Amino acid sequence: MTDYAFDIKERIRDAIDIVELVSRYIPLRRSGQNYVGRCPWHDDSRPSLQVNANRQSFKCWVCSIGGDVFAFIMQVENVGFREALEILADQAGIQLPKHQRADSAIQRQYQKIGGNTAQGQNVVPSQTANGNHIQPQEPLTKKTLYRALDWVAQRYHDYLQGGNEAELARNYLRDRGINAESIRKFRIGYAPLQRDWLLEQLKRDPHRIKIMEMVGVLARREDEDDPQSSWSSQPYDRFRGRLLFPIRDTQDRTIAFGGRLLPGSTLQSRAKYVNSPETHLFSKHKQLYGLDLARLTMRNTKRALIMEGYTDVIMAHQFGFGDAVAVLGTALGAEHIRILKRFVDKMVLVLDGDEAGQKRANEVLELFVAQGADIETLTLPGGADPCDFLLTHGNEAFEHELQHNTVDALEHAFLSATQGIDLDKDIIAANQALDKVLGIIALAPAVANPTDPRRLRLEKTIQRLAQRFGLAEQEIRNRLREIYKRRAQSAKRRVQSVDAIASVGDFEVNAALLEVYSETDDDMGFDHETASDVFVEALPEIPWDVTGVLPDTLEIELLEAWLVEPNSFEVFRVKIPVEWLLSPVTRLVHRVCCEFSDQGLAPTFDRLMTRFDDAKMKTMLVTWDYSANEKKLAVNDQLIVEIVGGFERRNEHRLRPKYIGRLKTESLSDEEKLKLLMEIQQNQRTKHGIE
Numbered sequence: 079m080t081d082y083a084f085d086i087k088e089r090i091r092d093a094i095d096i097v098e099l100v101s102r103y104i105p106l107r108r109s110g111q112n113y114v115g116r117c118p119w120h121d122d123s124r125p126s127l128q129v130n131a132n133r134q135s136f137k138c139w140v141c142s143i144g145g146d147v148f149a150f151i152m153q154v155e156n157v158g159f160r161e162a163l164e165i166l167a168d169q170a171g172i173q174l175p176k177h178q179r180a181d182s183a184i185q186r187q188y189q190k191i192g193g194n195t196a197q198g199q200n201v202v203p204s205q206t207a208n209g210n211h212i213q214p215q216e217p218l219t220k221k222t223l224y225r226a227l228d229w230v231a232q233r234y235h236d237y238l239q240g241g242n243e244a245e246l247a248r249n250y251l252r253d254r255g256i257n258a259e260s261i262r263k264f265r266i267g268y269a270p271l272q273r274d275w276l277l278e279q280l281k282r283d284p285h286r287i288k289i290m291e292m293v294g295v296l297a298r299r300e301d302e303d304d305p306q307s308s309w310s311s312q313p314y315d316r317f318r319g320r321l322l323f324p325i326r327d328t329q330d331r332t333i334a335f336g337g338r339l340l341p342g343s344t345l346q347s348r349a350k351y352v353n354s355p356e357t358h359l360f361s362k363h364k365q366l367y368g369l370d371l372a373r374l375t376m377r378n379t380k381r382a383l384i385m386e387g388y389t390d391v392i393m394a395h396q397f398g399f400g401d402a403v404a405v406l407g408t409a410l411g412a413e414h415i416r417i418l419k420r421f422v423d424k425m426v427l428v429l430d431g432d433e434a435g436q437k438r439a440n441e442v443l444e445l446f447v448a449q450g451a452d453i454e455t456l457t458l459p460g461g462a463d464p465c466d467f468l469l470t471h472g473n474e475a476f477e478h479e480l481q482h483n484t485v486d487a488l489e490h491a492f493l494s495a496t497q498g499i500d501l502d503k504d505i506i507a508a509n510q511a512l513d514k515v516l517g518i519i520a521l522a523p524a525v526a527n528p529t530d531p532r533r534l535r536l537e538k539t540i541q542r543l544a545q546r547f548g549l550a551e552q553e554i555r556n557r558l559r560e561i562y563k564r565r566a567q568s569a570k571r572r573v574q575s576v577d578a579i580a581s582v583g584d585f586e587v588n589a590a591l592l593e594v595y596s597e598t599d600d601d602m603g604f605d606h607e608t609a610s611d612v613f614v615e616a617l618p619e620i621p622w623d624v625t626g627v628l629p630d631t632l633e634i635e636l637l638e639a640w641l642v643e644p645n646s647f648e649v650f651r652v653k654i655p656v657e658w659l660l661s662p663v664t665r666l667v668h669r670v671c672c673e674f675s676d677q678g679l680a681p682t683f684d685r686l687m688t689r690f691d692d693a694k695m696k697t698m699l700v701t702w703d704y705s706a707n708e709k710k711l712a713v714n715d716q717l718i719v720e721i722v723g724g725f726e727r728r729n730e731h732r733l734r735p736k737y738i739g740r741l742k743t744e745s746l747s748d749e750e751k752l753k754l755l756m757e758i759q760q761n762q763r764t765k766h767g768i769e
């Protein structure tokens with residue numbers, strides 16, 4: 079089992095100090111043997127996050143989150159294990175060699191557009207963003223594509239700052255009130271009109287050109303702007319003559335561009351905006367503009383402001399609303415909400431005051447409710463967009479709007495369903511409106527906990543609807559229950575689909591599970607095919623949502639003993655057969671300990687943490703490690719006898735009815751009965767320590 083993947087993980091863990099890593103995100107101070115800081119995942123008034131330098135682990139008891147360096151990065155950066163591995167490998171300067179292998183999907187496309195793979199293996203654009211010359215051996219991987227985009231983003235940015243032709247763009251930005259700091263922070267750029275400007279920058283190298291095609295910067299199709307041109311067969315800059323907003327992922331990598339036509343531009347184009355096409359790096363349904371910067375602020379505000387345009391986001395940040403993001407030339411979708419939900423619970427949809435904005439709001443509302451997201455809408459007065467509003471009225475006025483004029487999603491649904499209806503007189507229309515509102519409410523996932531704010535909100539909404547429609551609360555509840563029942567039935571019929579399963583079962587747990595396990599499918603920067611080569615021995619997944627999956631007190635005591643004294647594992651292994659362990663979690667840890675032990679390695683806390691990639695498993699291990707430490711658990715002969723005794727008693731208790739049942743009912747010969755009795759007696763003796 080000390081396979082390649084394990085070795086790499088171990089090397090990275092050795093190279094990164096958790097105290098140093100955590101303190102890059104949160105100020106830490108020493109407290110006895112350990113370090114403490116304010117937990118970033120809950121509203122922490124006193125330092126609840128503990129960092130143990132000795133164990134290289136962290137833990138927050140309030141959030142029940144814990145783990146090692148990998149788990150910390152997974153939590154704080156909202157990434158899956160593989161990406162955390164990449165981030166830390168990068169920091170530690172450790173290469174993930176398999177990852178460097180050419181990405182087969184990228185390579186296939188490269189060949190398809192006429193690239194010479196033999197050469198393409200070794201060629202990337204000439205320089206990185208900071209001007210370093212390329213490493214000629216770089217293969218066709220996502221990393222290469224990222225570097226190419228980073229390089230070209232810097233070229234466009236430089237041109238905006240100093241290029242002659244960019245005067246128009248600079249004036250536009252100045253008129254829009256976008257300052258120099260924002261231009262730098264968002265790395266805004268300009269692509270010159272000149273058709274072969276970028277080709278010149280690429281020194282007309284065919285391989286570099288191919289790569290620019292693959293990342294969507296160069297286009298080759300028939301030139302819409304000038305079909306007669308002899309250039310039409312040549313690759314041309316998709317964004318030429320446009321102001322460019324680079325789109326970055328949460329790892330601060332440029333993955334695409336949004337290009338805006340400038341007013342007064344001589345470019346003959348009908349499209350006000352041109353965005354990058356879908357590429358190996360970019361899917362517009364999964365990206366939000368500004369999230370790379372906003373995610374840091376969202377950690378404090380615990381809120382996301384969702385806007386419509388690039389300049390809205392930039393202006394919001396410029397005015398101190400650093401939690402603003404925008405969708406990219408597409409409607410807000412379920413995937414966007416899922417991404418934002420990883421960072422915040424509350425989202426405010428900031429709408430342009432115009433009718434189109436209102437219409438879009440109604441369309442996305444149901445989506446939000448169905449995702450169980452806490453969503454409010456804010457319609458700015460006078461039909462202003464956020465950019466204009468901020469420039470005209472300033473940040474205090476905007477803050478005032480946010481504080482006083484937001485409307486929660488259900489209220490919004492109510493208002494739009496009842497618009498123009500006299501609820502007292504027009505009974506039929508009122509009934510239809512109520513059904514419509516209840517239909518939206520019923521999309522929300524079930525929340526059982528009575529103190530959950532979402533539960534409280536639902537109760538309030540029911541009261542409010544009863545009042546407004548002049549009905550008894552019970553009547554509203556009954557109608558809602560009918561809708562739930564109908565939906566559950568139809569969901570059961572479609573039970574094969576993932577969504578349907580989630581809506582039938584405990585939505586919360588299932589959603590959390592989907593989140594955890596979909597992370598491992600995350601293809602950001604990591605090639606599926608090669609990944610399976612690296613991680614040869616995948617451990618089975620723990621069904622965390624099943625009752626009884628967690629170890630009970632007795633098994634926790636055993637696990638704690640293993641962690642405190644890994645050498646005791648062999649003793650326990652002999653005395654406690656694996657069948658006596660009831661929790662699949664305990665069994666899995668047991669299995670991994672056996673694997674280590676069989677190789678002559680003590681199953682230490684470090685090794686176990688390294689072996690498990692599952693964030694929940696890491697949290698469990700750290701929890702037991704901390705609790706053992708707190709109890710000052712000493713693993714001596716007495717403790718071993720106690721724990722083993724506990725398992726024997728439990729096992730006997732479970733088995734006794736079986737023995738007695740067999741003695742009573744089965745037609746055993748006298749000899750067999752005697753044997754069975756002796757077996758029971760032997761059990762008793764062992765239990766009482768009589769040899």
Ligand SMILES: [Zn+2]
Pocket residue numbers: 117118119120122126138139140141142
């Ligand atoms: Zn916490």
